[in-house]
Amino acid sequence: MKGCYHLTPGTMLADRYVIDVVLGKGGFGITYKAFDTKLNIIVAIKEFYPIGLVKRDEGDAQIRYQSAGKEEEFQLGLHRFLEEARNLAKFSKHPNIVDVFHFFKENGTGYIVMEYLDGISMKYFLKVNEGKMSVLYAKEIALAIAGALETLHAAGIIHRDVSPDNIFLCSDGKIKLIDFGASRLSVDDDSCREVIVKPGYAPPEQYQTDSDQGPWTDIYALGATCYCAVTGCVPLEATERVQEDLLVSPCEWDEEIPAYMDHIIRKAMALKPKDRFASAREMADALRKCKVVAVPKTKKEKQLQRRKYAKTGILAGMLGLILFGMVLCQRFSTPRGTLNVWICATEDTDVNQMEAYYNRMSGKWAAEEYPDMKVNVHVEKEESYKEHLLQALGTEQAPDVFESTGLADEVYAYSEELGDCAARMDRSDSYYFLSRYQTYFPKRKQMPIGFDVQVKYILQGVNENEARNGASEAQDTYVYDGSDEQLQLFLTGQIPYLTGFASDYEDIINAYETYVPKEKNLLGIIRVYPLENTAVTYRTLSVNADHTHLQKKMAELYIEYLLSYGGQQMMASQDERMLSVNCRVDGEDRKNIRKKLTILEQQLDGYR
Known part of the structure; x- marks a missing residue:
């Protein structure tokens, strides 16, 4: 200043x-x-x-x-x-x-x-936690602020600047709404109103001096604050949304965000005040009850509806000859029949449960996208998987799609080249490693669907200098062994760091919430440092080269589904061995690691 x-x-x-x-x-x-x-x-x-x-x-x-x-x-x-x-x-x-x-x-x-408040702002908390927080913590904060707003609104006061900057997280666990510099009585003379906005958090009416502002103005801002907290992104500015509403819903950012939170945020952030919650209390009640509230249709949903009607009209108006040609074409190119898929699972996996879930989700995808196509997923534990797969390849019992993790040499002769599949996925920037597919996978017969890498975990402020020394070198001194005893020693500062894998982060975070007192949670932040020159482990799928062209096409479509938002989430929910290659999928904790790992794309020297 x-x-x-x-x-x-x-x-x-x-x-x-x-x-x-x-x-x-x-x-x-x-x-x-x-x-x-x-x-x-x-x-x-x-x-x-x-x-x-x-x-x-x-x-x-x-x-x-x-x-x-x-x-x-x-x-x-x-x-x-x-x-x-x-x-x-x-x-x-x-x-x-x-x-x-x-x-x-x-x-x-x-x-x-x-x-005088002792603690940190929500803005700073998000900054040191890679921009996000858990849905449960965001819900706790939203309920506290909604309670404050309910009291203010009952007295005729609107805050007009609800945002992470003005929410304070006290070291004793209290949550406070602060900085009322932009607040005013809701009955103020319109001629005296200033245009006070915070891009992303201010609703459309706040951009105009003669607009009707009230409790609904703060409700929009609270919804936007929740949006930022669970997605890690500041929402589109309201003026942009008014021109063309391209706001990405929270669930599109991360499918792990519950439907109730997604809908509550979207309702709170409705462009028209009448479509928002009627009061802060109503919003708080929806949060407490985890209620999936009704929200206005998005532009994307409206487009899909119009497209459906348009498609019906076009088909009805086709000439008989053209329609006949299309039917013939579909008969030989539309995915139809059964696709057999084999997946390998760890020894502690409940294969029946995992197999049922894969079949249910894959069947739902096929029914929506390719009604004539059926997907049959077989899950087998790794102890016997390799033997059975190698026995089946080259026979009529061989699957169309199979997991080939660690089997590059054994399955090479039976695998189809997947360069075209990778090229289609490479058009999006939502994936890790696929842009260098031919470099990392020169044989082009295995598609990466997950990865993992060694990292060093350090508890900020606890022997941090000692722990960071040599952070780029793989050390065996404090290798994570999965035990609660070791995690407790690390999280209470008795050992300076842990060397493990990125996929271990969820275990460490869960233990962190157990062993670190709540009043210290704001200060003891876990930092992650990728180790250089360490091998990256991949999980891969391959397609059977001996099967028909139609079967191969269905196999590639299924792999594309497994690489999609929904498919990767399906696998992540059942198998925590690896990170998803789709960078929009994993939960909050894993996404925190991802931002640390992008440098590894320059360090890989090929797939082994």
Whole structure:
């Protein structure tokens, strides 16, 4: 904030508050850490200092107007600032609203004395956690803020700046809504309204001074905050959505996001206020009950519906000769018949359950996309899988698609080249490694559907310097053995790091929540460092080269499905051995690792 001079440390305000350091600056003011000499407690003091209206000489506490004609605007803002304090003081006992102790005028401006909060902002939490948090934690925060908004709205106050910046996660576990600089009474004179927006979080009506703003304005912002928390992405700006609503739904970002959370967020973020929740309480009730609420149809859904009708009309109008030709073409090229698939499972897998799930999900996909095609998935434990597969290849019992992980040489003669399949997938940037398919898989007879790699896990702030030394080298000193005892030693700082695989992250996070006290969760962040020059392990599928052209086509279509959002999620839910090559699939914890692993694309020296 060029030209903005804050109060000098040691400055006394109201004959009781001693200014310490600056905690933060914004467009409306400066927040200081201070000491209350009467109560002997640390407090936070917010000074009304609107940028562009006032200035202060360095070392001087008194403020001056930037230029002539600014006084009226400043005084109006100051009145609102102190009115904000007066209103907030009514809610000092609310567990989710920052407490206001005192407010007064001095140095030509105003000050609000508030409780000093120990912890971090939600924005910072997201920053140090690779941009995301779990759905459960996001839900906990949303319920707390909805409770605060319900109280504010009942008093006729709207916040107008709900976002991760203004949600504070206290070290004692409390969640507070802060920074009411943009708030106002919902009955304010329209002529006095400023256009105050935070792109991505502000709804369409907030971009206009003469718009109708109210509780629904904060509901949109809370929905947008939840969107960012669970997807890791700031939503599209409302003005862009009004022109063409291309907002990607949370479930499209990550299928692990429950349907109820996806629908609640989308309803809260509806462009039209009438389509949003009627109140913060209604939104909170939906969250508590995990209710899958009705949402307006997206543009994509409307397009699919129109396409369906259009397709029906076109088919009905086809000439007999053309229709006959299409039927003949379909008879010989449309996927039809049964596709047999063999999958290898670990020894501790419930193969019956896994096989049933694969068949159910694969059958659903085939029924929707290729009604004449059936998929039969056989799952077998790895102890006997290799022997049975090699016995079947070259015979009528051989599957159309089979897992070929670690069997490159043995299955080479029976496998079809999959270069065309990889080329189609390579048109999207949603996949790892496929862009270098021919480099990593020169034989082009195995399609990677998962991968894993060695990494080093370090607990931030606990022997971090020691742990980071040699982080790029594979070391055997503290190799993760899967035991609870070892995890407890690591997570309580008794050993400096663990070397394991990226797919171990979920186990470590689960243990982290068990062994690390909640009040320390905000500080002890697990960091992940990929180890250089280590082998990357792949999970692969191959297609039987001895089968008919139609069977091979069906096999490639099925592999494309397994590489898709839904297919990769299906495999990830049943087999945690590896990470998905589709970068949009895995849950929050695994995605945190992914961003650390992209450098490995430059380090691979081919598939072994």
